[in-house]
Amino acid sequence: EADIYQTPRYLVIGTGKKITLECSQTMGHDKMYWYQQDPGMELHLIHYSYGVNSTEKGDLSSESTVSRIRTEHFPLTLESARPSHTSQYLCASSEGGGGMEAFFGQGTRLTVV
Amino acid sequence: SQQGEEDPQALSIQEGENATMNCSYKTSINNLQWYRQNSGRGLVHLILIRSNEREKHSGRLRVTLDTSKKSSSLLITASRAADTASYFCATAGPSGNTPLVFGKGTRLSVIA
Numbered sequence: 008e009a010d011i012y013q014t015p016r017y018l019v020i021g022t023g024k025k026i027t028l029e030c031s032q033t034m035g036h037d038k039m040y041w042y043q044q045d046p047g048m049e050l051h052l053i054h055y056s057y058g059v060n061s062t063e064k065g066d067l068s069s070e071s072t073v074s075r076i077r078t079e080h081f082p083l084t085l086e087s088a089r090p091s092h093t094s095q096y097l098c099a100s101s102e103g104g105g106g107m108e109a110f111f112g113q114g115t116r117l118t119v120v
Numbered sequence: 121s122q123q124g125e126e127d128p129q130a131l132s133i134q135e136g137e138n139a140t141m142n143c144s145y146k147t148s149i150n151n152l153q154w155y156r157q158n159s160g161r162g163l164v165h166l167i168l169i170r171s172n173e174r175e176k177h178s179g180r181l182r183v184t185l186d187t188s189k190k191s192s193s194l195l196i197t198a199s200r201a202a203d204t205a206s207y208f209c210a211t212a213g214p215s216g217n218t219p220l221v222f223g224k225g226t227r228l229s230v231i232a
Contacts, residue, residue: 013162040219047206049224050163057217065219097162101220106150106212109220111162 010034013098013112020088020119028083028115030098036110037103039081043067044095044114056081057103088119125223126209132229139196141226143209144189150212152185152192153220157206166194166207201232 011032020026032039037058042050042065052065056075070092071085081100085092095116099109127142143152151170155163169176169185169192176183182195196203206227210220 050222052219055219108153108165108168113162
């Protein structure tokens with residue numbers, strides 16, 4: 008069982024609300040990632056970080072933002088949620104260098120109504 | 121950009137049969153990894169094969185890599201109902217310092 012945790016597991020919110028999805032890992036990994044995945048579909052990288060104060064956008068255009076103030080914490084924020092943001096959000100982490108295996112959280116299933 | 125493409129998209133087999141899934145990719149890689157995802161859950165790492173390796177085994181899993189064809193296959197032998205899940209390949213770029221790029225996945229159903 009990987010030591011990476013996402014909260015909440017499920018979230019239903021109204022359009023226009025601001026939300027933050029939490030992701031924490033206790034493995035001391037430098038690299039952390041956020042992927043978006045519609046049910047049964049492929050994963051799309053939306054944000055990643057290679058260390059504290061380092062964040063990059065992924066391949067999928069996203070209206071979300073991230074921060075990396077502490078190694079273990081990589082929250083994702085939506086300033087104004089829309090129905091198009093309804094999806095599953097997966098957080099992952101890996102050790103630095105060499106394309107090491109990624110450890111995933113259980114995901115947050117977000118529904119915007 | 122997504123570069124892994126799994127084939128088939130969906131596979132249904134009887135318990136005890138072998139399941140083979142294929143993955144193709146487009147650019148040079150440092151390694152290729154296979155992951156499993158149970159419905160509604162996160163992904164779990166299964167096996168990693170480096171670009172200079174051709175075959176790797178782990179329990180009932182066998183992975184092959186053909187860098188000349190930019191393809192990999194995952195074989196699950198003697199499948200069980202508990203193997204029912206989606207399986208994704210993911211590639212790490214040559215430097216190893218880029219995020220993993222995942223394919224679209226193969227949904228495997230093993231019928232008891």
